[in-house]
Amino acid sequence: MRYLRLRTVLPAMLLATFVADGVTRAMPVTTWTFRAWEGLVVNSRPTTSFEPLGRFDSPVAFGDLANMGNLPWMRVHRRETFTIDAYGFRNPPGRAESDQVTVLLLGDSFATGSGVSDDLTLSGQLTSTWGHTTYSMAPMLPRAVSLAAFAQMLHMKPGGWVVHQQTYAYTEAHARLTEPAKHPPVSAIERVKRSFRADLRPLRILANQLWKSLQNDVWLANPFTGAVRRARLLNGDDMLFIAGESAPEGVSPDTAKVIAEAVSYSKGLRDEAARLGLRYLAVLVPIKTAVYQHLLAPPGAAAVPPGTVTETERQLEAAGIEVLNLFEPLTARATSALPRHQYVYWRDDTHWNPAGIATAAEAIAGVIAQGRPNGR
Amino acid sequence: MLFNSLPFLFFFLPITYFVFWRLRARTSRYVWLTVTGYAFYSFWDYRFCALMALSTLISYTAGLAMLRWPTGLPRRLALWIPIVLDLSLLGYFKYAGFTLTSFQGVASWLGYTVDVPTLNIVLPVGISFYTFHTITYIVDCYRGVITPTRNLAEFSAYVSLFAQLVAGPIVRFRQIEADLDDVEHARTRRDLERAWSFFALGMCKKVLIADAIASVIDPALANPAALTTLDAWLAAVGYTYQLYFDFSGYSDMAVGLGLMFGLRLPQNFDSPYKADGPADFWRRWHISLSTVLRDYLYIPLGGNRRGVTRTYVNLLLTMVIGGLWHGAAWTFVAWGGYHGVLLALERACGTTWQRVPRPLRQIVTFLLVVVGWVLFRSTTYQMAAAWLHRMFVPEAGGQMMTSPVLPLALAVAAIVAHTMPNTFELPHRWNGAAIAGLAVLFLAVMAVLYSGHQTPFLYFQF
Numbered sequence: 048m049r050y051l052r053l054r055t056v057l058p059a060m061l062l063a064t065f066v067a068d069g070v071t072r073a074m075p076v077t078t079w080t081f082r083a084w085e086g087l088v089v090n091s092r093p094t095t096s097f098e099p100l101g102r103f104d105s106p107v108a109f110g111d112l113a114n115m116g117n118l119p120w121m122r123v124h125r126r127e128t129f130t131i132d133a134y135g136f137r138n139p140p141g142r143a144e145s146d147q148v149t150v151l152l153l154g155d156s157f158a159t160g161s162g163v164s165d166d167l168t169l170s171g172q173l174t175s176t177w178g179h180t181t182y183s184m185a186p187m188l189p190r191a192v193s194l195a196a197f198a199q200m201l202h203m204k205p206g207g208w209v210v211h212q213q214t215y216a217y218t219e220a221h222a223r224l225t226e227p228a229k230h231p232p233v234s235a236i237e238r239v240k241r242s243f244r245a246d247l248r249p250l251r252i253l254a255n256q257l258w259k260s261l262q263n264d265v266w267l268a269n270p271f272t273g274a275v276r277r278a279r280l281l282n283g284d285d286m287l288f289i290a291g292e293s294a295p296e297g298v299s300p301d302t303a304k305v306i307a308e309a310v311s312y313s314k315g316l317r318d319e320a321a322r323l324g325l326r327y328l329a330v331l332v333p334i335k336t337a338v339y340q341h342l343l344a345p346p347g348a349a350a351v352p353p354g355t356v357t358e359t360e361r362q363l364e365a366a367g368i369e370v371l372n373l374f375e376p377l378t379a380r381a382t383s384a385l386p387r388h389q390y391v392y393w394r395d396d397t398h399w400n401p402a403g404i405a406t407a408a409e410a411i412a413g414v415i416a417q418g419r420p421n422g423r
Numbered sequence: 424m425l426f427n428s429l430p431f432l433f434f435f436l437p438i439t440y441f442v443f444w445r446l447r448a449r450t451s452r453y454v455w456l457t458v459t460g461y462a463f464y465s466f467w468d469y470r471f472c473a474l475m476a477l478s479t480l481i482s483y484t485a486g487l488a489m490l491r492w493p494t495g496l497p498r499r500l501a502l503w504i505p506i507v508l509d510l511s512l513l514g515y516f517k518y519a520g521f522t523l524t525s526f527q528g529v530a531s532w533l534g535y536t537v538d539v540p541t542l543n544i545v546l547p548v549g550i551s552f553y554t555f556h557t558i559t560y561i562v563d564c565y566r567g568v569i570t571p572t573r574n575l576a577e578f579s580a581y582v583s584l585f586a587q588l589v590a591g592p593i594v595r596f597r598q599i600e601a602d603l604d605d606v607e608h609a610r611t612r613r614d615l616e617r618a619w620s621f622f623a624l625g626m627c628k629k630v631l632i633a634d635a636i637a638s639v640i641d642p643a644l645a646n647p648a649a650l651t652t653l654d655a656w657l658a659a660v661g662y663t664y665q666l667y668f669d670f671s672g673y674s675d676m677a678v679g680l681g682l683m684f685g686l687r688l689p690q691n692f693d694s695p696y697k698a699d700g701p702a703d704f705w706r707r708w709h710i711s712l713s714t715v716l717r718d719y720l721y722i723p724l725g726g727n728r729r730g731v732t733r734t735y736v737n738l739l740l741t742m743v744i745g746g747l748w749h750g751a752a753w754t755f756v757a758w759g760g761y762h763g764v765l766l767a768l769e770r771a772c773g774t775t776w777q778r779v780p781r782p783l784r785q786i787v788t789f790l791l792v793v794v795g796w797v798l799f800r801s802t803t804y805q806m807a808a809a810w811l812h813r814m815f816v817p818e819a820g821g822q823m824m825t826s827p828v829l830p831l832a833l834a835v836a837a838i839v840a841h842t843m844p845n846t847f848e849l850p851h852r853w854n855g856a857a858i859a860g861l862a863v864l865f866l867a868v869m870a871v872l873y874s875g876h877q878t879p880f881l882y883f884q885f
Contacts, residue, residue, distance in 0.1 A: 051855055053619040056862050064869055065433050254873035267638065267826055 064250070071249035072242040073235035077103040079252045081114055083129030084161055090233045090241055095135020096159070096187045099230035103129040110162060110396025112287035116275035117259050121287055123395045128164045133229040134200075136184050139165065143182060143227075148201040150181040150415070151194075151325070153316070154212030157332050158185035160404070162393055167401040169212065169408060176405070177412035185212070188222045191319040196226040198323050205324025208415060211316060212407075213359065214332045216302075216309035279344045282385050286339060286394045294337035294353035303358055310362040317368050328414060329363050329370045331356050332399070332407065335392045338377050342385055350378045371414055373407055380406050424466035425879060426676045427626055429872055435463065436680075439585070443684055449607040453576035456684070460583030464549070467589065471547035478512065479582045481505045482557035486571025486578070489564045502565040506558055513554045516546055521751030549589035551748060555715055556582055560596045562719055569597045577603055586680035590673055590882040592691040592711035602686045609685025618682035620851040623861055625675030629880070630868045632836050633669035636661045637878050639829040644800070647810035655813035661829060662800050663793045664836035667696065669881045670709070675846045690847045696792070696840045699784040700776060701765040704792060716745050727770075734770065739763035749799070754807060758798040765791060 077086030083103035090098035108127035132138045152170050160168025170181035262269045276288045317327035341350040352374040363370040381391045391403030424431050439459045446452050461472050488501035523539040530537040564571045572578050640661040674691035681688040691711050698704035705713045721741040727734040746759020801807035
């Protein structure tokens, strides 16, 4: 009891907090995050998408929109396992060396499979369900000249495919000149150093989670609700969307110009793939708002493809690029699944769910089998 | 760097503390306090360390001059030249821009168009405080109240002591001289329990009460014209408590930090919201400033010894200057003038006011102070007018502050401010349950610090 004095208790608390601060910095960031993405990106390297040999496994991961809007009651909890190989991409260990890769997958977080477990991603389903062993380098977009290094690393044979998932218009400016390289796991010391460089403090993450739990419009105002839009579906369920996101039918001249730059980038990839004996397929994935706008209450809206998707498809075809537009398959499946309270996108996330990915995998597998997109 | 910040708690304070208590000689402890004071100040803006050093040297030299010349013109010059220099620096950095824009405003009102240059002068943090430290030292030396120190290290340690450097209390040299002279004999454990108690209580007052109130009323005060009458009063009362717990919390932390180094800083707040009159309020609020204004301005002006009218003028002038000290804005002048008028009115009422039952006097005084804080908090006259209009002209429509945090925080604040002993009245001998409770509160404070949701101390801007 003689040590139970403020002059010992409070300094001891400060010391304990200081030690905890240091120790938590040395731990994987995925320990503190609600999903894999943020936890695995922070320790990536210049040539990787994620932390080499990193792993995330949570039975209660939930969506980015529920987090953005600080809406805990909208969370759809699911298991998310997220495994990164030694090259820093989301693939099971050993796939790069398997000599069996027939598809190289490019794209953004949709292709990566944000919010989805390893085996249910696009590359996972193409591999396990359709037999097309797929290596994903998403979300990193390569310069065209980098494709050769990846094809060589994967020992891809002529006749293989480069499948490029596109949701937003990414141009050459977003691409990186990179060569794949194996990396060792990130050490604890390196984690601590990076935490200072990135001003990343796990204790702050925990404190902010506690603070956000008070910002529930009961104790404190929730300042995040403006970031998301909550809409009622025809089946009575609620679904979250990014606030302000729309899917208009037309495109402005500026948007058409950006799409043209994105198509130019795709053409460069297609040409390089062709040089390597690989076929190139652009896969257009619509945003969630576009897929579900006709399923929102009140009824009456038609399922109309967004102008950006239509224009992108038009320009890609004009450039002679093979393109697969997933608007119709996804919309059809979304419509048929609605009465069963099933969806093709997560209700609490911007991304598609395993059912949506399955739709995409089936369509892509069909193209690969038939050798031409959309059955044409 | 704030006291309630992680770099201060994890690095600055432990390093400063451990090195201080490893040093044994008096001068080495002075030098260390000076070095850490400048290091602390440089986190705000290293460029102004030279300014503080200049002010220190000027005052120190003035003291030596007074030792050299005990009487006569040189002694008077040793008084006035440094004061003029110190006030000139303060005037330039704090009031030059305000003076020019006010001059332009008056000229415009008179029908003249005057172009004034836009001065982008950065206000050095704490200049109002350390300037008053040095001026009080010079005047006390002149008056013979203290013997000027020949030890530059001791004087530098006094001016740059990090505990009171940027937001007070305004510590006169004579208040800390004995502890400084005896610094090599300071014992570690004597005041450490009390030190941590002050520090922890101060942190809790600032982070858990003041900041909680601020989180609700600050957004509402972005547009006071849109508040309901009830919310206008809640915001005014909320700011009343916020300012008290913010500033007194800081002062408690400063006292605690001083005690950790064997230095006893003076009390700055004595339950001001228990005051039963304007004069009593100013004996309890920001005591270090009000006593400086009394001893170095009001009394030299004649105080209450030159007739009734002159007394009222002296009161008004002292309070207006006190208001202006807080910031270069006419709302501060108005606030100071408002309190000057209250003091004059109380004096004019004589014993009539004293015959009012004390609880009623306390309530009226509190409400008068609340109204004054509206002027203090407002950035413009228009804001003050809109806010006061909402308070006194009943309006039902408007945006309500619906968070339950505010009534809860106000209830806690009211109970603590009006009924409980203040930090200086506590014995600071805690039993196990109290220590556990304080530890839990301290943990909550740490959670808030980590979340990044704290606000700077309000008096830093002065």
